Amino acid sequence: MNAAEAAEAAGVLDAHRPMLLGLAYRLLGSRYDAEDVLQEAYLRWVRVDRAGVAEPRRYLSRVVTHLAMDRLRARQAAREAYVGPWLPEPVPTVPSPFGPLERAELRDSLSTALLHLLERLTPPERAVYVLHTAFELPYAEIAELLDRSAEDCRQLHHRATVRIGRDQRRFTADRAEQERLLEAFIAAAGDGDLAALTDLVAADATAWSDGGGRVRAARNPVTGADRVARFVLGIRDRGWPLTVHRTELNGQPGAVVVTAAGHTYAVTLGTAASRITDVFVMANPDKLPWAA
Numbered sequence: 001m002n003a004a005e006a007a008e009a010a011g012v013l014d015a016h017r018p019m020l021l022g023l024a025y026r027l028l029g030s031r032y033d034a035e036d037v038l039q040e041a042y043l044r045w046v047r048v049d050r051a052g053v054a055e056p057r058r059y060l061s062r063v064v065t066h067l068a069m070d071r072l073r074a075r076q077a078a079r080e081a082y083v084g085p086w087l088p089e090p091v092p093t094v095p096s097p098f099g100p101l102e103r104a105e106l107r108d109s110l111s112t113a114l115l116h117l118l119e120r121l122t123p124p125e126r127a128v129y130v131l132h133t134a135f136e137l138p139y140a141e142i143a144e145l146l147d148r149s150a151e152d153c154r155q156l157h158h159r160a161t162v163r164i165g166r167d168q169r170r171f172t173a174d175r176a177e178q179e180r181l182l183e184a185f186i187a188a189a190g191d192g193d194l195a196a197l198t199d200l201v202a203a204d205a206t207a208w209s210d211g212g213g214r215v216r217a218a219r220n221p222v223t224g225a226d227r228v229a230r231f232v233l234g235i236r237d238r239g240w241p242l243t244v245h246r247t248e249l250n251g252q253p254g255a256v257v258v259t260a261a262g263h264t265y266a267v268t269l270g271t272a273a274s275r276i277t278d279v280f281v282m283a284n285p286d287k288l289p290w291a292a
C-alpha cells in the first residue's frame with residue numbers, strides 16, 4: 001500500500017471514528033479497550049479489498065462489533081481476579097469523543113448505571129441491545145452484522161431487556177432532576193450532614209466503588225440508605241478537605257473529587273423518583289487517565 005492509499009484508508013476510518021468508538025465503548029465499558037479495538041479494525045480495513053466494500057460504515061461496524069464481542073469473552077477470566085467491584089471506565093463527554101449525543105437513547109446508553117447493568121449480559125445479548133437501543137438499527141441489519149437471523153436477534157434483545165429491566169427502572173430521572181440530586185448530594189457530603197444525605201438516598205440504594213486493588217475502596221457493594229450515606233461520609237472524612245469539580249461523565253452530570261492527599265474519585269449517580277438509587281465511585285487511577 002502506498003502513502004496515498006494509506007491516507008485514504010485512514011480518512012475513511014476517521015470519518016466514522018466517533019460512531020465506531022461509541023459503539024466499542026458501549027460494548028466494552030472501557031475507553032482503553034475501545035481504542036484498541038479501533039486500532040485492530042483499522043489494520044483489518046487497510047488489508048481488505050476496499051473496492052469491494054459498498055458501505056464502509058457497515059463493514060467497520062461489523063468488524064468493531066465482532067472484535068468487541070471477542071474481547072468480552074476473553075476478559076471474563078481476568079474479571080474473576082479483579083479486586084472488588086468492576087465499574088465502567090468513566091469518560092468526560094464535553095466535548096463527546098463519541099459524536100453528538102442529541103438523542104436520549106445515545107446519551108442514556110453511555111451512562112455508568114446502564115453500562116454497569118450491561119455487564120450481566122452475554123456478548124451477543126449486549127451487542128444486540130446496544131445496536132438496537134442506542135443506534136436504532138433494525139433487527140434485519142443487526143442480523144447481517146452478527147451473522148444471525150433477525151428472529152434470533154429479536155429474542156436476544158428481549159432476553160437482554162428482561163435481564164436488566166427491573167434494575168433499569170432505578171435510574172429514570174430526567175436531566176434536571178439528575179443535576180438537582182447531584183448538587184444536593186455534593187452539598188450534604190461536603191457539609192458532613194448525615195441526615196440530609198440519608199434523606200437523599202433511596203431505602204434500597206447501593207454504593208459501588210472501584211479501586212481495582214490500586215487504592216482503598218469497598219470490596220463489596222454497600223446497600224441501604226444509612227450505610228450508603230455513612231460510606232460516602234467515610235470517603236469525605238478520610239480525604240477532607242475535598243476539591244470538587246462538576247463535569248459531565250458518560251453523558252450525565254458527574255463530579256471529580258480530589259482529596260487533600262491527592263486521591264481522585266469520579267462520581268456519578270443513578271437517580272429515580274426524586275431519590276439517589278446508586279452511587280458509583282471510580283477510584284482506580286488506571287481508569288482515570290484524563291484526571292491525572
